[in-house]
Amino acid sequence: MRMMMLAAGAALATGPALADLVKVDDQQRFVQLVNGKTLTRPFVKLNVKPDGKIEGRGARWDVEGTWSWKDGYFCRDLFWGGDALGYNCQEVQATADGRIKFTSDRGAGDSAMFRLR
Template sequence: MRLVMMAAVAVTMAAPAWADLVKIEDQGQFVRLINGKTLTRPMVKLTVSPDGQIEGRGSLWEIEGSWSWQGGFFCRDLFWGGDALGYNCQEVQASADGQIKFTSDRGAGDSAMFRLR
């Protein structure tokens, strides 16, 4: 039992510092963060432009869509490989080390972490 607890502590210590993430509150702050950058994660590369467009690739398929900022949330309408993923407003958090996290359903749903490059 002691070994299991030590392993759990080691994994927790090696995990990303979620506390370093800060909620992005407004569109200007979000645009300054993403402008000129590519959002990357394994097998995904996206460009989210200040003019409201989203483009990129996820696995082998094209990703395209549009976004707007509404009530403190990033709201996007996205297509992946031609299939509609639908409209969703997401909470955005970012860290000083170039990570950005999107959490669906206004912060209550699933999350995806990207690197800003």
């Protein structure tokens, strides 16, 4: 029994670790990450397009807006179900395993993690 517990513990310890988040501070790198992909999280699917448009759905409502890259940050002006969410510049971080994190207020605010699919 003790040997089985030790083996199970060793398997957990050597399993895949969560990939580290790395800051994306270059527009070209950002576009490479999101181009042709859908950003997903529960009840949300977004497409951030290289031409500066954002389209998708959040819960039951359409999401649309525009984005630009300024001083190393993703700056977006977003509408959700017709309501303005406003302009905000966000820090972007990504992982090698296909996740991307946006943190509002240039990295000082709330954050949201998405899968790139």
